[in-house]
Amino acid sequence: MAGDKPYGDVNIVRRLAGNMDQNDISDSEIQTIIGFSDSHVDSETARMGTGWSSSDSAYPMVQSASDYFAAAEIISRYRDDAGKGDAHYGKALDICLSIRESSPGSLIIASSAYKTYPLNLNAKIYRSLPGAADSSNRQAAFGSSDY
Numbered sequence: 001m002a003g004d005k006p007y008g009d010v011n012i013v014r015r016l017a018g019n020m021d022q023n024d025i026s027d028s029e030i031q032t033i034i035g036f037s038d039s040h041v042d043s044e045t046a047r048m049g050t051g052w053s054s055s056d057s058a059y060p061m062v063q064s065a066s067d068y069f070a071a072a073e074i075i076s077r078y079r080d081d082a083g084k085g086d087a088h089y090g091k092a093l094d095i096c097l098s099i100r101e102s103s104p105g106s107l108i109i110a111s112s113a114y115k116t117y118p119l120n121l122n123a124k125i126y127r128s129l130p131g132a133a134d135s136s137n138r139q140a141a142f143g144s145s146d147y
Contacts, residue, residue: 005054006031006034006035006038006066007034007037007038007041007052007059007062007063007065007066007067008034008037008038008063008066008067008069008070009034009063009067010027010030010031010034012067013030013033013034013067013070013071013074014030016067016068016070016071016088017070017071017074017075017078017079018075018079018081018084020074020078020079024078025074025078030070030074033070033073033074034066034070036069036070036073037065037066037067037069037070037073037092038051038066040066040069040092041062041065041066041069041092041096044065044092044093044096044097044100045062045065045096045099045100045103046100046103058099058102058103061095061098061099062099064095065092065095065096065099066092068088068089068091068092068095069088069089069092071085071088072085072086072088072089072092075088
């Protein structure tokens with residue numbers, strides 16, 4: 001988590017977990033769970049050690065993912081509603097996947113410089129011959145039997 005501010009919000013997490021009463025789970029307990037869910041978001045979005053800043057364009061999604069992870073944890077600990085907890089956990093994972101796939105850091109582009117004949121011995125040798133091009137201006141490869 002970047003900085004000291006948690007991604008998740010206690011009130012949103014409480015609501016997502018089913019509006020549990022403060023006598024059942026305190027705000028400080030929820031804050032502890034949010035700390036865990038923030039680390040989970042960092043891990044799932046490949047930001048361990050660096051975290052997210054509120055100035056990042058994906059930050060609202062990061063907050064939402066943390067809220068859903070925390071709610072899923074609360075439901076698994078304090079409620080008997082595995083379906084809802086699993087749904088929240090799955091939604092958080094989907095949000096993290098979306099963040100990861102849309103992040104510029106997640107794109108890996110590999111290319112090599114194009115090389116023509118002298119540098120690439122497998123490349124065709126092209127040369128222009130007067131009148132060798134057809135109406136589409138296609139060039140004839142040297143040694144080609146097309147022309």
